[in-house]
Structures are given as structure tokens and as C-alpha cells.
Amino acid sequence: MSYQVLARKWRPKSFDALVGQEHVVRALHNALEQQRLHHAYLFTGTRGVGKTTLSRIVAKSLNCETGITATPCGKCSACVGIDQGSFIDYVEMDAASNRGIDDMTALLEKAIYAPTQGRFKVYMLDEVHQLTGHAFNAMLKTLEEPPAHVKFILATTDPQKVPVTVLSRCLQFNLRQLSASVIAEHMQTVLAAEQIPAELAALQLVARAAAGSMRDALSLLDQAIAYGGDKVSEAEVRQMLGAIDQRYLFALLQALLRSDGTSLLQQVREMEQRSISFPTALSDLANLLYQIALAQTVPGAADTASPDHLLLQDMAAQMSAEQVQLFYQIAILGKRDLGLAPDEAAGFSMCMLRMLAFMPGEKAFDKRSPDQGREPAPAGRSPAVTQTLSSQTSAHASDLAAETRPAPSKTVESSPRQLKQAESVSRHEQDDSSHADGPSSPVADPTSAVAAPDEAMDLVTTAIAIEAIAFDGNWRGLVDQLKLGLARALAQHCELSRYDGNAMYLNVPQAHSHLLNQNYQQKLSQAISQHFDRPIKLHFSSGGGDNTPAALMGQERARLQSEAEQAIRQDDFVQALVNDFGAQIIPSSIRPIQ
Ligand SMILES: [Zn+2]
Known part of the structure; x- marks a missing residue:
């Protein structure tokens, strides 16, 4: 049985079947019904x-033997x-390849x-803007006085490249670019009819990649079906589309929100x-932050057909408006x-670390003696951050890190002036070292501090990192250290949304809300308070779920599995078996080596 590609098999054969162009269809439909025929039509719109x-x-419609009809x-x-x-009386000609006067x-x-056969001779000239000037002129005469049987x-x-003289003689219809949701919906219809199982998120990804x-979209869908072996799953489509997957941006933001420098650099x-x-x-990243800001201020404006829609909503709920603005500025200036x-x-x-360093805190500025904030970070404190800074950038930069990430064991908070100065250090990284001495240089009054070269960075001064417990935001790492007994089940399904010196805010995915019993909550709270040697209150709420230790472990397993499958697929010997002997790879039989 020969396989017909979806785009051809599902090419609409009637006005009813045409998706997403209702305005054009209605106008043409009415004109045909009322026999108001024009001799030249111009269809404009992007490809596909x-x-x-x-x-x-x-x-x-013009040539049907039942009569002129819609x-x-x-x-x-x-x-x-x-x-x-x-x-024979319907001719499609590609003006891109037959563009001259002779044609x-x-x-x-x-x-x-x-x-010969029909009522009208219909000439379809595709990419008509490619015709030469002479060809246009030749056509113009016929357009002015066309024979009655020619359309x-x-x-x-x-359309900008089509001469006005030609445009003015045509009835023009602008075909819209199709929205991702229209495309995804149509693909669902197609796949249901083809009896090919598909995940909605996978179709949304394909629809977004098809760009209107x-x-x-249907060609990509063909590929996805071939790739997935007669099913269309989100994971496989993500793999197939490669770089279009933007989940890593969410992972970066989540690491920032958890103040998890290790995971950020990972x-x-x-x-x-x-x-x-x-x-x-x-x-x-800047574009994603723009989408988040949009979701925060104009919730209705969100693109609900986006496969990352829920992630985006979740992020919009977790981030403050200031954070979004600040990260956006850092991203575009970083670029x-x-x-x-x-x-x-x-x-x-460096951009990521800057976002991490200037994370707006929940508390207002707390002015303390500058000296307190100037202690270098202890060795155990986000070692990856300090290490990477000093290995990849100048020594000033590690001063910056030490300054803005004060020693947590002392419950020290940065003062505005330190940050102002820290920022001036980072801004003048390439300058001479007069500012950049960092810790030992005299501290100016915040109001007289170096003026920001552009207003954008002023935002930075409003963003202060405040941390009061010796915790890097790595919930999974924390959970591993706790003695929890049965309450571990709850901890494994919690996602840390934020924390301060006295409290941690945890999301528990709906599917695991049954774990939220008093017993487990108490046990977990006790263990954490004991660990930090101070009372820490836990606030639980329902939702989230991508970043629980359990989910992360699942993702790791999935990644190992996919790497193992990839390795098998790329193996020369295996490929030879597949190509020369028709061998089939059965992904479920592949297990990563632990
Ligand atoms: Zn017919």
C-alpha cells in the first residue's frame, strides 16, 4: 500500500473543508451563488x-457539470x-520558473x-510577482479586455511587487496566516480520521513550528508519525524539532527562583x-520574560495554544513583576x-549569575553596617558560583559574587549602597581598578553612588538579595539530608516555590495531594527546623510539579533512556543491521547502563 502524504491526502476539496479562511470563503461562496463572477482574482498570503x-x-466551482456553484x-x-x-482547461503555472515574456x-x-472540456479556461499563476515587466505588460492587455471564457x-x-495596474484589475483576497490553535485542531481531526494516536501537546508543538x-504543519506531522512509529508523542516531537524546545529556558528561570546556582550552571x-x-x-529568554509580563498584566492575552502555556502561567504566578522586569533588562543588556x-x-x-545575585527579595532594604555584608562567602556556599566566576571572568567579578551573596550563616543582608557599588563594579568591569577594588575601597553614600549609565540598570538597585538561612534553594539536596521516614513520600513530591528565613513555600502537585496529611506535614516541618536549627514554617499549596525531587528523578531517567536509545540508533553496527538486514529497533528493549 502506498503512503500518501497528509498534506496531499487532506488537501481540502470544497470551501467547507478549507480551514481558517472563513472571511475569504464567505465572500467567494456568496459571489458564486449569486453568479457575480469576476474575470481575475488575486490571492495573497504566506506559503502554505x-x-x-x-x-x-x-x-x-466554475466548471462543475452541475452548473456554476459554490x-x-x-x-x-x-x-x-x-x-x-x-x-485540460485548468492550468497552474509557476511564475517563478515561467516568468518571461515568451511563456x-x-x-x-x-x-x-x-x-475544450469545461465552461471556462482557468489560469492559475502562482508567485505572480516574479513575472518580468514585459510579461506583466503582455498580461495586462488580456486583463483589460479578457475573452468571456477566461478566468x-x-x-x-x-503583493507589494505586483504592479498597481495589475492589482487594480483583480478582485483581491488576503488569506490569513493560520493560528497555531487552528492548525493543531485541524491536525487532531486528521489524525482521528487516520486513527493515529497523538498527544495534544505534541500537536501544539508541531503547530507552533509550522509558523502559520x-x-x-502536515509535512512535519508526516515526519512525526514516521519518527514516532505510528503515534505522535510530545517527547518524540520535542526531540524531532530539537532547538525549538524552549523548556531549558523554564529550567533556567526555575533555578533562579530557587536561588539554585549549582543547577543554574548545570x-x-x-x-x-x-x-x-x-x-x-x-x-x-527575553521573549519568554515578555510573555510572562504579558500574562501577569493582561491574563487574557496569553496564547493558550502554546504547548508551554501552563508552564508560562505557573512562572507568571511565581515571579514578581519587578523580577520579570529586572531579568528582562539583564537579558537584553547581556545580549x-x-x-x-x-x-x-x-x-x-555572567548574565545568569547577575540575575541570581540581584534577585529581588521579599523584605524591604535592611541597612546594616557595611562590614557585615562584606565577609567573603564561606567555602561551602554555592561553590559552583564562586568557582565559575573566578575561572571564567575577572577577579572583580568574584568580589561581586562575594558581596552580593553575603554569608548566610550570619544572617547578613546586603545594604543598598553595597549593591550600588557592586553594580558599579560589574558595570565598569573593563575600566581601571579604581572602583573595582571592591571590599577594601571606601563606600560612598548610596545617593551619591556612581550614576547608572542607563536607566535600565537602576532597577538593579531596587533588587536586593536577602537570604536568612544557610540554604541554596536546592530542595532535592535538602530532602536527601533529612531523616523523614514515611514523610519522605510527601517531601519527594514537593516543589519549593520560594523561601525566606522563617518559612518555605511548597507546591504539591494535585496528583499527590493525598500526601498532605497532618502527620507528614508536621514530620517534615520538624525535620527542616531541626536541620536549620531554627523554627521554619511550611506553607503548602496545591499545583506545580515539574521540579519535585520525584519529577526530577523521572526526568533524569527519561533523559538517560533517550540517550541510551540515541546511542543505539547511532551505533554503526546497529545501523548496518537496520539498513542491510531490515532489523528494527525496539526502544522499550533498550535500558541505560546505570
Ligand atoms: Zn462537479
């Missing part, structure tokens, strides 16, 4: 939105011929003769391994300065 499809439906029968020789591309003259000479359908992705083109290393472009990552960084990975890491 249905211009050729629409042209064929119009040709059938509902061609689809069965007569005219309808079938047009659908199959064998109808046009040949076409126009034939147009004079009456149709022109012109199509273009670039149904044809591209993410950066993974990005390097996956060869993700750092400048693009900063742009994408601007990326060329000045020792290398792109270092520049990107």
Missing part, C-alpha cells in the same frame, strides 16, 4: 495557507479532473481559443552540550554585551 487549494476549488459536486469529470490535475505570450495565445487566478506571497502554514553546561546558541538563548565577554558561554553564565 491555501492559495493553490482555493484556486482549485474556484476552478471546480458547492462543486466533486464527482463529475471536471471536478475529478481538476482534483487530479488532468483537466506569457504562449499562454495568452492559447487563452483566445474556447475551452485568471493570480497568487502571490508578495498548514502545509508545513543548565548552562547542558546548553553548551546541546550546542544551543547563547545569543539566541538570551533573545528567547548587547555578549561580544565583549571572554566567550559566549562565559557571557551567558
Whole structure:
């Protein structure tokens, strides 16, 4: 049995079946019903939105043996011929490859003769803007006084390049770019009819990647079906689309919100391994932050068809508006300065660390003696942060880290002036060292501190890192250290959303809310208070779930599995078996080596 690609098999054959172009369909439908026929139509729109499809439906409407109609029968020789591309009076010509005067003259000479088979000769000129000036002029004469039996359908992705003299003689229809939700919905219909199981999130990913083109969406869907072995799963589509997956951006933000420097740098290393472009990552991060800000201020504006919609909503709820603004500024300024960084990975890491260092806290400024905040970070405190800073950037930068991430065991908080100065250090990293002496240089009054070169960075001064317990935000690491007994089940399914010196805010995914009994809560609270040697109150709420220790372990297992499968697929010997002997790889039989 031969496989027909979806885009062809599912090409709409009637106005009813055309998806997402209701405004054009209605106008054409009415015109045909009322027999108000024009001799030239111009369809504009980006690729894959249905211009050729629409042209064929119009040709059938004009030539159907049941009469001129908005509902061609689809069965007569005219309808079938047009659908199959064998109808002699319907000519599709690609103006990109037949753009000269000779081609046009040949076409126009034939147009004079009456149709052989049908009622009208219909000429479809695709990418008509590619015609040469002479060809346009030749066509213009026919457009001015067309024979009654000739209809022109012109199509273009670039109407700006079509001469006004031609435009003015056509009835113009603008086909819309299809929204991701329309595309995803149509793919669902197609797959249901094809009896191919698919996850909605997978279809949303494909729809987003298709960028408005149904044809591209269906081609990608063909690939996804082949890739997934007759099913379409989210994980496989993510793998197939590769770089389009933006989950790593959420992982970065989540690490920032947990103040988890280790995990943050781990993410950066993974990005390097996956060869993700750092400048693009900063742009994408800025764009994501923009989406988050949008979700916070205008909740209705969110794109609910986005596969990451829920993650985005979740992030919007977790972040403060100031945080979003600040991270956005750091991201775009970081992108601007990326060329000045020792290398792109270092520049990107520096941006992340800057976000981490200037995390807006929950408390107001707490002015203390500057000396208290100037103690260097103890060795055990986010070692990865300090280490990476000093290895990848200048010594000033590690001063910055030490300053803005005060020693937690002393419950020290940074004062505004220190941060102001720290910021001036970071801003003048390339300057001479007069500012950059950091800890030992005299501290200026905050009001007279170095003025920010651009207003954006002023935001930084409002963002102060406040931490009162010796905790790096690594909930999973903390849980591992606690003696919990049965309450471990609850801890494994908690996600830390934020914490301060006295309290931790934990999300428990709906699916595990049964673990929220008094007993486990108490046990967990006791163990944590004991661990930090001070009372820590726990606040539980329902929701989240991507970052619980249990979920993270699951993700790790899935990653190991996929790496193992990848390794098997890429193995020369295995490939030879597949290619030469028709062997099949059964993914479920592959187990990663632990
Ligand atoms: Zn027909």
C-alpha cells in the first residue's frame, strides 16, 4: 500500500473543508451563488495557507457539470479532473520558473481559443510577482479586455511587487496566516480520521513550528508519525524539532527562583552540550520574560495554544513583576554585551549569575553596617558560583559574587549602597581598578553612588538579595539530608516555590495531594527546623510539579533512556543491521547502563 502524504491526502476539496479562511470563503461562496463572477482574482498570503487549494476549488466551482456553484459536486469529470490535475482547461503555472515574456505570450495565445472540456479556461499563476515587466505588460492587455471564457487566478506571497495596474484589475483576497490553535485542531481531526494516536501537546508543538502554514504543519506531522512509529508523542516531537524546545529556558528561570546556582550552571553546561546558541538563548529568554509580563498584566492575552502555556502561567504566578522586569533588562543588556565577554558561554553564565545575585527579595532594604555584608562567602556556599566566576571572568567579578551573596550563616543582608557599588563594579568591569577594588575601597553614600549609565540598570538597585538561612534553594539536596521516614513520600513530591528565613513555600502537585496529611506535614516541618536549627514554617499549596525531587528523578531517567536509545540508533553496527538486514529497533528493549 502506498503512503500518501497528509498534506496531499487532506488537501481540502470544497470551501467547507478549507480551514481558517472563513472571511475569504464567505465572500467567494456568496459571489458564486449569486453568479457575480469576476474575470481575475488575486490571492495573497504566506506559503502554505491555501492559495493553490482555493484556486482549485474556484476552478471546480466554475466548471462543475452541475452548473456554476459554490458547492462543486466533486464527482463529475471536471471536478475529478481538476482534483487530479488532468483537466485540460485548468492550468497552474509557476511564475517563478515561467516568468518571461515568451511563456506569457504562449499562454495568452492559447487563452483566445474556447475551452475544450469545461465552461471556462482557468489560469492559475502562482508567485505572480516574479513575472518580468514585459510579461506583466503582455498580461495586462488580456486583463483589460479578457475573452468571456477566461478566468485568471493570480497568487502571490508578495503583493507589494505586483504592479498597481495589475492589482487594480483583480478582485483581491488576503488569506490569513493560520493560528497555531487552528492548525493543531485541524491536525487532531486528521489524525482521528487516520486513527493515529497523538498527544495534544505534541500537536501544539508541531503547530507552533509550522509558523502559520498548514502545509508545513502536515509535512512535519508526516515526519512525526514516521519518527514516532505510528503515534505522535510530545517527547518524540520535542526531540524531532530539537532547538525549538524552549523548556531549558523554564529550567533556567526555575533555578533562579530557587536561588539554585549549582543547577543554574548545570543548565548552562547542558546548553553548551546541546550546542544551543547563547545569543539566541538570551533573545528567547527575553521573549519568554515578555510573555510572562504579558500574562501577569493582561491574563487574557496569553496564547493558550502554546504547548508551554501552563508552564508560562505557573512562572507568571511565581515571579514578581519587578523580577520579570529586572531579568528582562539583564537579558537584553547581556545580549548587547555578549561580544565583549571572554566567550559566549562565559557571557551567558555572567548574565545568569547577575540575575541570581540581584534577585529581588521579599523584605524591604535592611541597612546594616557595611562590614557585615562584606565577609567573603564561606567555602561551602554555592561553590559552583564562586568557582565559575573566578575561572571564567575577572577577579572583580568574584568580589561581586562575594558581596552580593553575603554569608548566610550570619544572617547578613546586603545594604543598598553595597549593591550600588557592586553594580558599579560589574558595570565598569573593563575600566581601571579604581572602583573595582571592591571590599577594601571606601563606600560612598548610596545617593551619591556612581550614576547608572542607563536607566535600565537602576532597577538593579531596587533588587536586593536577602537570604536568612544557610540554604541554596536546592530542595532535592535538602530532602536527601533529612531523616523523614514515611514523610519522605510527601517531601519527594514537593516543589519549593520560594523561601525566606522563617518559612518555605511548597507546591504539591494535585496528583499527590493525598500526601498532605497532618502527620507528614508536621514530620517534615520538624525535620527542616531541626536541620536549620531554627523554627521554619511550611506553607503548602496545591499545583506545580515539574521540579519535585520525584519529577526530577523521572526526568533524569527519561533523559538517560533517550540517550541510551540515541546511542543505539547511532551505533554503526546497529545501523548496518537496520539498513542491510531490515532489523528494527525496539526502544522499550533498550535500558541505560546505570
Ligand atoms: Zn462537479
